[in-house]
Amino acid sequence: MRKCLICEKGNLIKVEDIIFEVENYVFILKGERCSYCNEEFPYEEETHKAIETSKKLGVWPEPMKLYRHLSRSGGGLVFRIPSDLEKQLKLDENTEIGITKIGNKIVIELEK
Numbered sequence: 311m312r313k314c315l316i317c318e319k320g321n322l323i324k325v326e327d328i329i330f331e332v333e334n335y336v337f338i339l340k341g342e343r344c345s346y347c348n349e350e351f352p353y354e355e356e357t358h359k360a361i362e363t364s365k366k367l368g369v370w371p372e373p374m375k376l377y378r379h380l381s382r383s384g385g386g387l388v389f390r391i392p393s394d395l396e397k398q399l400k401l402d403e404n405t406e407i408g409i410t411k412i413g414n415k416i417v418i419e420l421e422k
């Protein structure tokens with residue numbers, strides 16, 4: 311069994327239920343998931359298929375997965391929106407957002 315590259319503690323377990331979301335489309339991919347940190351590694355060909363399908367559907371945005379650390383301010387954790395996302399989505403300090411917890415993901419939606 312292969313070790314996880316992210317945490318180097320867990321083993322990668324074969325799974326068939328990796329959720330890959332593009333806009334409002336959800337793809338379920340096969341791949342591997344770390345038994346320790348739960349990081350998911352969809353198989354390359356699976357990801358490729360999902361991306362091709364999304365392109366055909368016209369829902370593929372610029373590929374984007376950003377890694378950020380949270381910071382602490384006034385006793386709370388702060389997540390900073392990257393400036394390229396700010397521009398793309400035309401966000402400002404008056405933007406209202408909705409936050410949803412789905413499994414171990416946090417989804418931030420714009421409330422228009």
Ligand SMILES: [Zn+2]
Pocket residue numbers: 314315316317318319320344345346347348349
């Ligand atoms: Zn891991």
